[in-house]
Amino acid sequence: MELPRQDPDQLLRAICSDTYTRKSGKLKIFFGYAAGVGKTYAMLQAAHQAKERGIDVVAGYIEPHARPQTMALLDGLEQLPVKKVAYEGMTLREFDIDAALKRNPQLILVDEFAHTNIESSRHTKRYQDVQELLNAGIDVYTTVNVQHIESLNDTVASITGILVRERIPDSAFDQADQVELVDIEPAELLERLASGKVYRKDQAKRAAVNFFTLENLTALREIALRRCADRVNLLTERARIQSRGDYHTDEHILVCLSSSPSNARIIRTAARMARAFRGTFTALYVETSNTAEMSEEDKKRLQDNKRLAQQLGATIETSYGDDVPVQIAEFARLSGISKIVIGRSTIARKNIFSKPTLTERLISSVPNLDIHVIPDANTENSYQKRKRKVQVDTIPLRDVLKSIVVLLAATLIGCGFDALGFTESNIVAVYILGVLVTAVITTNRLCGILTSVVSVLVFNFFFTTPRLTFHFDDPNYIVTFTIMFIVTLLSESLATRLKENAKQSAHTAYRTKILFETNQLLQKEQDENAVITATAGQLMKLLKKDIVVYLSDGKELDVPNVFRTVNSTQEDLISENEKAVADWVFQNNKHAGATTDTLSSAKCLYLAIRVNQHVYGVAGIAVNGIPLDSFENSVLLSILGECALALENIKNAKEKEEAAVLAQNEQLRANLLRAISHDLRTPLTAISGSAGNLLANYKKMDDELREQTFTDIYDDSMWLINLVENLLAVTRIEGGQVNLTRSIELMDEVVSEALKHINRKSKEHTIRVSSGKDFILAHIDAKLIVQVIINLVDNAIKYTPVGSVIEIHTEQKNKWVIVSVADNGPGIPDEQKPRVFDMFYSGANKVVDSRRSLGLGLSLCKSIVTAHGGTIFVSDNLPNGTVFTFTLPAGEVEIHE
Structure with a gap:
């Protein structure tokens, strides 16, 4: 049986949400249909139960209700001091989020989830404070009423006649880990109101007339119950996706955006439909030639409507063209839209010869789609007259x-x-x-x-x-x-x-070209600073605004890089306040700054340069308080995404290179262990055996046997000493741990010192020393060069027969001293010459136990000579033999006056 195909985007969101949930704190909402049902009371009771279980509980902010029974439950709970702020002649009490983060309890109580903070606060809304607490890993208990949920705002207003200003996005409610419905009968709530248990008497009288009626409370209770049921359905759907059960949704809801005052109502209606159908939600704005002529009030309203659509889960899209119905119809056809939600103007056609309305033209353009027309009371005539007047005057x-x-x-x-x-x-x-x-x-x-x-x-x-x-x-x-x-x-x-x-079209093509150019530019860059410079250049071309970029080392932000446009008039963009906003974005992986609801007093809009949950830096855009349009914002996010991918590729390349170095070092260690394990054991066994033989049979040995035993011990010991010296030297040099101590040295003295330490078997060979002139000076580290000469001469002794001639010759050409060590032995085959300086190579590309060679000597010589800035190579010595030649920088005699 073939399993039904799941929606990959939904599955990915579920996985990401599950991962995020495991890392963040848990949110529990005590949900009611009206004030006085007992939300805060239930929350405080739950807090005491949690404290009894050993959980660290703190009351972050509790609304000071005039309800003695509720406030009495605060006894026994630690309370954070509130932040008192002077505002318009009054002293307001606000939740102190910084104190809560510093205290860092396991569980914190934050009343009034939908509260609007004062202007100087970090976040515009308290639910954003709660989200920051959750990101910090702190569990939160909070309270909210049904009228504060964004998508239900219009419905509640139509029932009660009161428009609630403090609202939370539906996502903030649906993403809660727990929602506990605090419910009592409306009649009982009215009795509590009348007895003064909800409001004071004067407030209770006004509430009973305007809001607290049996009809209103019954309707609100029904809405609250249905909203909880909708949330249960959503949780069931998420569980089905996570368990890879059958997933079905073919609905794609499109809402049309405008600057109309009633467009917010249309957006909320579309959001409820998308949630009910469990479908995809898209908001489309058609930009026409008249968009630029909109008043500032209309532009602000349009931005507010776009932001509302985003909060309700919509993807914002922009289309361009003066024929709005055609643009909507074409977008719906290309995007697979199943339902369109649009507002209807109250202005009807005056006669049959009048131009068809936008709604009528859209219906005729997409006859196969469901179009939901919502009444839209719009003052279109006054807007058109105002627009024409502006045109005439300007x-x-x-x-x-x-x-x-x-x-x-x-x-x-x-x-x-x-x-x-x-x-x-x-x-x-x-x-x-x-x-x-x-x-x-x-x-x-x-x-x-x-x-x-x-x-x-x-x-x-x-x-x-x-x-x-x-x-x-x-x-x-x-x-x-x-x-x-x-x-x-x-x-x-x-x-x-x-x-x-x-x-x-040209504007759109230019923006698209910038996006394509960005991809090509960033693929070429191999350095983080070059990637940042290229990204900032593309952003300035796109937005014509100053850019500030902070790179991250993984733990904190680095020094900011400021990129200014030609005609920049911006003030200081890297003040302490701006840096603090950028750091908040880095820590929380969210947008903040100008034109947002978080730290909106900043001069720049700050966005994270991120791949999934990893932040590589923060980019600031000097927007001058003017929000970016949706297309600019989409291209901006795409460019920052390309930048983050480029930074991630550079990071991966560095990690790969570091891993390769580590692997090479591990291979080196393994080779060293394999090479020396047997070769060290053999001479050590011989030394211990010879020493034991001497101890046991010293008096029985004749002089010749004793001398031979001492000689064997000496030879094995010297070989071990040379081996250890070479091992230590090669590991220091290859690891970059050697600092050359250079001085002006006479080469004859260096050669003489080296010959004092060569193999004892040098007596079986003829060693000659010659020089091009009497005094040859070199600027070298004498100890290391002595080691080079020792290794080359020992190598010649080791691989040439007894009686061979070894000649050491030095001469100077221009600024270089040339040293050669030649022998008249059998020579080195041509196929082996390219590898003689490789580590662990010993003639036949293996360790020769009989010769006791690890192949380290020549490798060490090359490392030392290269560290001095010279070169070393091997050639044939005619008519037979081998010549090793290396160069060193020449020195000059220093004259001190």
Whole structure:
């Protein structure tokens, strides 16, 4: 049986959520349908039970209710002092999140989950404070009522007639680990209200009239129960995904964004539908040529609506074009939308000849989709009038001058055509062309419209009889004027639309090009600073704003790098306050700063440069308090994601290189152990055997046997000493632990010192020393060079027969001293010469036990000579034998005055 295919995105989110949950604290919400049901009382009771189980419990903030029974439960609980803040002549009590983080209890109580903090607070909302506590691994108990949940705000307002300002995103409620519904009968709650157990008497009277009615409370209770049931369904769905059970959802809900005051209601409705259908939720904004002309109030409202959609779980998308229904329909077709939620203007068509409304055109454009139309009371007429007035008042003077010049040119050409006997239709075509040119070269659309009107009047004045008047004697000119005006107006409209579409397309293409360029640039960079510089350059090209980037060493942020645009006017972007915001983003892996609800007093918008939960740095954008549009934000996040991937690749490459070095070192150690394990045992066994033989049979031995035994002990001991010296030297040099102690040395003395320490068997060979001139000085570490000469001479003694001649020759050429050690032995085959300086190579590419060679001597020689800046190589000694030659830097005699 074939298992049903699961949605990979949903499965990934479930896995990530499960991983995140294991690392963070647990959240329990005490949920009610109205004030006074006993949420805080139940929370304090649960806190005492937790304390009895040995849990470290602290009351972080408890709302000072006028309820003695509730406040009495605070006895026996540790309470954090509240933060008192002066605000508009009052002293307000706020939750002190820094004190809570410093205290770091196992469990903390934070009342009023939906509370709005004062402006100077780190976070705008208390639920964000709670999220930071959870990220720090602290468990939290909190309280909230049903009217504070964002998606239910409109429903509650329609029931009670009261719009609640303090709200929390649905995700903050649904992601809680536990939700305990605190429920009592509405009639019992009214009795508690009347007896003064909820509010004081004066407050209770007002509440009983405005909010606390049996009808309202019953409806709110039903909504709360249903919301809890919805959460249970959501948890069941998550469990099914995590257990890889059957997963089904084909619904993709699309909500259309606008600056309408009632758009928030439409967004909430779409969010409830997406949750009910367990489908994907997308919010689309269609940017038109009129978007730039929106008032600041409308722009702010639009940004608020986008942020609301994000809080409710929507993915924000942007499309470009003046034909809004076509853009929505095309996006729905390409994105697999199943349902569209849109607002309906209360302004109806005046007659059958009126232009169809946006809703009607959208319905006709996507007949196969479900379209849910929500009543949208929008003051469209006043908005259009205000927009037109702004256009009239703000026509640039240069556009007016351009329009006048084009009309003059068209009139002069028309006069020329008239003089040449051309028909009036040709002159009309000239004016149509003039309107098209005006629409293209001016920035304000009203110029094209006015040019259309004026061109008709000018044509009437100059080219209809009677001339030079606005009168005409032929009634047929009415048709001519009408057609001319309509054609010029349509031409202007089409030209303007094409121009705006071209601008939007070019702008979109430019942003997309920057994203593609970023990917190519970052792939080439191999250094972290180069990656940061390239990323900042691309961000400045995209946003035209100053950029601040902080790299991280994994534990804290490094020194900031500031990248400024050409015309930068920004003040200090790396003040202590800005650094503190960047550090908070690094620690919490969340956005903060300007245009956000967290530390919004900062000058920059700070975003984490991250891959999953690992933060490689923080980028700050000097946004000047103006939010980025959704497309800019999407490209920005993509660029930062590319930057994080590039930094991760560099980190992985470094770790791979370090791992390779460690593996090489481990291989070196293994080879050393394999090589010396047998070779050390053999001479040590021989030494101990010979010494034991001497102790047992010393008096019985003749002089010759005793001498031979002593000689064997001496030879084995000297071999061990040389082996240990070479091992220590090669490991120090290969590990970079040797600091050369250089001085000016006479090479004859260095060679003489080396010959004093060579193998005792040198007496069986002839060793000659020669020099190109009497005094040859070298700038060297004498002890190490002595070791080089010893190893080369011992190597020659070891691999040449008895009676061979070994010659050491030194000479100076320019700034280099050349030293050669030649022998007339059997020589080294050509195929072995490239490997003679490799570690552990001993002629036949193996350890030769009979010769007692580990292949370390020549490798050590190469390391020492290379450390001096010289070279070493091997060649043939004609007619037979081998020559080892190495170079050293020459020295000069220092004269001290």
